[in-house]
Amino acid sequence: QKMPDLSLPDIKGSGIHSLSEFKGKVVLLFIWASWCSVCRQQLPEMINLKRDFEAKGFEIIAVNIDDSIDIAIRYIQSFEKNYEKLNFLVLFDRDKRIAKDFLVDGVPNNFLVDRDGTVQKIYRKGFNSLSIDSLREDVLDILKKGKNERMFL
Secondary structure, eight states: OBOOOOEEEBTTSSOEEEGGGGTTSEEEEEEEOTTOHHHHHHHHHHHHHHHHHGGGTEEEEEEEOOSOHHHHHHHHHHHHHHSOOOOSEEEEOTTOHHHHHTTOOSSOEEEEEOTTSBEEEEEOSOOOHHHHHHHHHHHHHHHHSOTTOOOOO
């Protein structure tokens, strides 16, 4: 399935971003909410994952689906004050359109997308130390593959 090309605002106010901006990169689309304890546990791992694979053409786009952008902004500010700055883009989906398009019925949901915008792997609700190891392996596999090679579920 191709990733829909949504345009969403950056919660830090740097404007509207389109998912198509990241074509040519391997992308982890991380759908999350500040009230989700599992999502909060995943944020530090996302920082490390981005740091480890960024030079190889990897990006993370976190899409927040809180009810208000103010809630998301306050959570990110608190997180960055107490942990470290996020090194990836955080967008806000007020209408929860991406959640509707991908039948997201809970968070976190993670979609690993190849360089030509095709979803290669989906990780539904849940996150733990085994999940991050599996995710790291999958990211590395997709980074190594050519544009037309797909990793099937």
